[in-house]
Amino acid sequence: MSLDQASIWTPAERDELQHTSLVRHRLEEQFRDLEQQHEVASLGMWIFLATEVMFFGTLFVGLGVYTYMHHEAFVKASEKLNWLIGGTNTVVLLISSLMIVLAVHSARVGNQRHLVMFLALTALLGVCFLCLKGVEYYIDWRDNLIPGWKFDAEEWIQRDHLRPEQVPQVQLFLLFYWTMTGLHALHVILGIGAVLAMALLARRGRFSPVYYSPVDVTALYWHFVDIVWIFLLPMLYLTGTHTGADFHF
Amino acid sequence: MSTLIAEPSQLPAPAEEPRPNYLNVAYGLISWLLTKDHKRIAILYLLTVTAMFFIGGGAVTIVRLNLMTPEGGLVEADTYNRLFTIHGVIMVFFFLVPVVPTVLGNFCIPLMIGAKDLAFPRINLASWYLFVVAAGWTLYAILADGLDTGWTFYTPYSSQSTHYNVAPALVGIVISGFSSIFTGLNFIVTIHRLRAPGLTWWRLPIFVWTIYATSFIFLLAVPVLAMALILVILERLLRIGVFDPALGGDPLLFQHLFWFYSHPAVYIMILPGMGVVSEVIPCFARKQIFGSPFVALASFGIACLGFLVWAHHMFVAGISVYSAMIFSSLSYLVAVPSAIKVFNWTATLYKGSISFQAPMLFALGFVCLFTAGGLTGLFLAALGMDMHVHDTYFVIAHFHFIMVGGMVMGYMSGLHYWWPKITGRLYSEWWSKLAAIIIFVGFFLTFLPQFVLGYNGMPRRYHRYVPEFQVWNVLSSAGASILGVGYLLPLFYFLYSFWFGPKAGPNPWQATGLEWQTPSPPPPENFDRTPVVVRGPYEYHLEKAQNEP
Amino acid sequence: MSERLITPRSYIIVCVILVLLTFLTLSVSFVHLPGAWHIVAGLIIGLCKASLVVLFFMHALVSSRLTWIVIAVSGFWLGLLLVLTLCDYLTRGMVPFMPGH
Numbered sequence: 001m002s003l004d005q006a007s008i009w010t011p012a013e014r015d016e017l018q019h020t021s022l023v024r025h026r027l028e029e030q031f032r033d034l035e036q037q038h039e040v041a042s043l044g045m046w047i048f049l050a051t052e053v054m055f056f057g058t059l060f061v062g063l064g065v066y067t068y069m070h071h072e073a074f075v076k077a078s079e080k081l082n083w084l085i086g087g088t089n090t091v092v093l094l095i096s097s098l099m100i101v102l103a104v105h106s107a108r109v110g111n112q113r114h115l116v117m118f119l120a121l122t123a124l125l126g127v128c129f130l131c132l133k134g135v136e137y138y139i140d141w142r143d144n145l146i147p148g149w150k151f152d153a154e155e156w157i158q159r160d161h162l163r164p165e166q167v168p169q170v171q172l173f174l175l176f177y178w179t180m181t182g183l184h185a186l187h188v189i190l191g192i193g194a195v196l197a198m199a200l201l202a203r204r205g206r207f208s209p210v211y212y213s214p215v216d217v218t219a220l221y222w223h224f225v226d227i228v229w230i231f232l233l234p235m236l237y238l239t240g241t242h243t244g245a246d247f248h249f
Numbered sequence: 250m251s252t253l254i255a256e257p258s259q260l261p262a263p264a265e266e267p268r269p270n271y272l273n274v275a276y277g278l279i280s281w282l283l284t285k286d287h288k289r290i291a292i293l294y295l296l297t298v299t300a301m302f303f304i305g306g307g308a309v310t311i312v313r314l315n316l317m318t319p320e321g322g323l324v325e326a327d328t329y330n331r332l333f334t335i336h337g338v339i340m341v342f343f344f345l346v347p348v349v350p351t352v353l354g355n356f357c358i359p360l361m362i363g364a365k366d367l368a369f370p371r372i373n374l375a376s377w378y379l380f381v382v383a384a385g386w387t388l389y390a391i392l393a394d395g396l397d398t399g400w401t402f403y404t405p406y407s408s409q410s411t412h413y414n415v416a417p418a419l420v421g422i423v424i425s426g427f428s429s430i431f432t433g434l435n436f437i438v439t440i441h442r443l444r445a446p447g448l449t450w451w452r453l454p455i456f457v458w459t460i461y462a463t464s465f466i467f468l469l470a471v472p473v474l475a476m477a478l479i480l481v482i483l484e485r486l487l488r489i490g491v492f493d494p495a496l497g498g499d500p501l502l503f504q505h506l507f508w509f510y511s512h513p514a515v516y517i518m519i520l521p522g523m524g525v526v527s528e529v530i531p532c533f534a535r536k537q538i539f540g541s542p543f544v545a546l547a548s549f550g551i552a553c554l555g556f557l558v559w560a561h562h563m564f565v566a567g568i569s570v571y572s573a574m575i576f577s578s579l580s581y582l583v584a585v586p587s588a589i590k591v592f593n594w595t596a597t598l599y600k601g602s603i604s605f606q607a608p609m610l611f612a613l614g615f616v617c618l619f620t621a622g623g624l625t626g627l628f629l630a631a632l633g634m635d636m637h638v639h640d641t642y643f644v645i646a647h648f649h650f651i652m653v654g655g656m657v658m659g660y661m662s663g664l665h666y667w668w669p670k671i672t673g674r675l676y677s678e679w680w681s682k683l684a685a686i687i688i689f690v691g692f693f694l695t696f697l698p699q700f701v702l703g704y705n706g707m708p709r710r711y712h713r714y715v716p717e718f719q720v721w722n723v724l725s726s727a728g729a730s731i732l733g734v735g736y737l738l739p740l741f742y743f744l745y746s747f748w749f750g751p752k753a754g755p756n757p758w759q760a761t762g763l764e765w766q767t768p769s770p771p772p773p774e775n776f777d778r779t780p781v782v783v784r785g786p787y788e789y790h791l792e793k794a795q796n797e798p
Numbered sequence: 799m800s801e802r803l804i805t806p807r808s809y810i811i812v813c814v815i816l817v818l819l820t821f822l823t824l825s826v827s828f829v830h831l832p833g834a835w836h837i838v839a840g841l842i843i844g845l846c847k848a849s850l851v852v853l854f855f856m857h858a859l860v861s862s863r864l865t866w867i868v869i870a871v872s873g874f875w876l877g878l879l880l881v882l883t884l885c886d887y888l889t890r891g892m893v894p895f896m897p898g899h
Binding site (some may be wrong): 029030036043044050052054056057059065069072073079147168171179249 | 359364365366367368369370407430434437438441442443468469470471472473475476482483487488489490491493496497498502508576691692
């Protein structure tokens with residue numbers, strides 16, 4: 001089972017495959033050839049990701065503005081978040097990104113078995129992320145970190161020595177935490193759905209070295225979801241200083 | 250007749266045997282509702298946005314009737330607030346923002362670049378469905394329960410104080426935002442990757458450039474609005490939110506995020522109109538557009554600079570004086586590319602052979618009214634002046650000069666210009682010129698008095714006013730009724746022409762441009778063979794050279 | 799579908815670097831840094847990680863110029879939103895708001 005490029009098709013072989021009837025019907029009529037169709041699909045997904053950058057970015061801007069305005073309260077609140085689960089989840093997503101890029105590579109070289117395997121592993125790691133997230137959310141509930149639902153103002157004054165007017169600011173931080181991680185988790189769920197759909201199609205032999213743009217495009221989306229988490233980690237979990245005492249489950 | 254296509258054999262044969270065109274290639278509601286043809290989707294949008302236009306217009310009719318007398322009284326204050334909110338929300342989000350890109354852009358862009366369709370036809374159809382769902386949902390939300398925040402939804406009123414159900418209406422607008430994003434994405438990818446051979450960027454018609462610039466704004470600005478509105482929705486639903494001062498939140502942050510979209514949105518609204526005018530003026534002056542590369546770059550410049558000025562809507566809201574000064578300076582800067590375009594249109598007219606058909610009348614009206622409105626924008630960009638006229642009728646007059654005098658006229662110009670291509674029929678020349686003149690006169694009468702009112706201090710969004718303002722208000726309302734007649738006329742002569750009008754050939758205006766090289770109405774696949782482009786888009790001067798002895 | 803290819807070996811190496819950078823981020827958070835330096839450090843490391851993902855996993859390194867432009871524009875525009883908004887918040891109270899003076 002080698003992953004190297006020994007089995008890559010030459011351009012001539014790809015051209016020949018492109019014109020066989022097996023793949024020709026995947027070509028939409030407004031395109032010249034499958035290559036243009038793939039280019040266009042990729043460009044479309046990159047541009048969609050640009051809109052997602054602005055979409056998530058708005059939340060980051062809000063978080064940034066309020067972190068500037070209420071630095072002390074936000075840092076204190078940030079220290080209560082579970083950095084261990086957050087960090088583990090980061091590694092989980094990074095490995096899942098590796099899995100999906102290896103899936104794209106397998107599609108490109110025509111290795112259908114590997115393609116299905118790597119897509120399945122990506123989805124599995126995505127589910128693993130969601131499970132860890134669920135555990136984390138349970139711990140947050142247990143630790144009274146849900147403003148408007150389960151929150152103890154006194155705790156922050158007594159335990160963390162905040163002034164009474166800073167306690168609402170902690171709630172503001174937590175609102176951002178729940179909104180941003182919740183929205184991210186929603187994107188992960190949609191991503192897992194897309195990856196599983198690709199795996200099913202791959203299993204039915206839908207993709208070939210000249211037609212795999214849906215896989216490519218799904219991978220781009222998955223990487224973006226990973227990148228959002230790469231920025232969520234420092235901005236939400238790591239704005240303060242952690243100590244060994246923070247380690248808890 | 251100019252030849253944009255290299256091989257004359259590519260021109261379609263004279264229409265002797267009936268050829269299927271996009272209208273009659275398939276009949277039945279399903280063939281329309283499941284179409285992937287960009288031309289049919291453009292017609293679907295035309296029907297939807299026209300309906301929204303008249304609903305928004307109906308709301309403001311009641312507003313202007315109420316303003317005939319100083320004490321108001323036609324409707325209660327609360328109802329009045331709901332009416333101007335309906336007018337603003339519908340006209341901005343469901344008419345002005347989508348109209349030219351989705352109707353004229355959808356129809357013309359693939360034709361203008363020599364493509365068979367847009368890059369993502371199914372996403373195009375999905376975009377229309379999202380628009381219809383959004384429009385229906387928002388209309389229901391606004392009419393059933395109500396919304397009185399104005400189209401700007403300022404917090405904390407929208408997120409906390411108002412007793413109306415803000416969340417459903419905002420959901421509708423977020424959905425319409427996704428419709429816009431899909432449309433913009435489609436255009437950008439299409440224009441980059443599906444151009445015919447030989448069609449370099451500098452040979453593209455200006456209309457394509459402006460739609461590209463508009464799509465650029467869609468993609469970068471709409472997501473920010475969507476998120477800002479989602480945060481307000483969450484605040485309404487969870488009763489705890491990020492703009493709540495009690496939590497240390499800042500209501501002004503909402504305004505920053507809202508105007509980050511809504512200022513570029515006004516450029517979304519005007520750029521396509523500018524594109525239309527850039528097509529119409531060269532055609533009816535029989536002259537190449539003056540400084541075409543500059544007009545093209547100015548379109549993109551407007552799109553980019555338009556993102557840097559949003560806080561000029563917030564000068565009195567409580568932003569810092571330093572940032573107010575910065576935004577004021579940047580606001581002056583954004584006038585420059587607009588001015589370049591106006592100068593270039595004017596220079597195009599100079600020594601041209603001008604004919605005054607309806608599209609040209611509307612286009613000239615656009616140039617005149619847009620310039621006037623734009624100049625008043627410079628007044629508003631000045632910090633000191635804005636202190637005096639902010640939230641008065643001066644602002645209302647300013648943006649209506651640009652939106653109605655500019656944009657709606659631009660849309661009318663485009664509709665009159667491309668109607669023969671879209672339907673294959675010619676409309677009544679006399680009635681269309683009459684409509685143009687009625688609209689122009691009605692417009693002036695409606696909105697010029699509002700500058701006077703605003704400068705003298707009449708606030709906006711008030712259902713009553715002091716008695717000395719009555720004369721101007723009555724003039725304005727009278728003008729509005731004339732304007733209404735002017736807008737209703739095209740409904741009649743366009744519909745009449747659709748069934749009874751004389752057939753238009755492929756190129757009734759003798760215009761250049763790839764869209765005029767196919768039959769009217771175009772066949773479903775647009776072109777028999779992909780055209781090859783060898784010349785620029787406005788080669789009217791070549792025709793002149795050919796005709797001279 | 800460019801002809802240039804990033805090998806699976808490269809992908810694995812990049813992933814290892816990304817995981818190491820994650821450990822670095824977490825370790826830095828245990829060092830006592832004054833004020834906003836944690837955020838600065840976190841963002842810098844985050845940018846490095848994101849760049850690696852974009853360049854290698856998303857194949858930007860072997861993609862067209864247009865892809866580069868899309869990436870640059872989206873990052874720049876988010877920066878615009880952030881900077882010009884912060885411009886207000888950072889300068890509030892510097893010049894008193896006194897219309898008429």
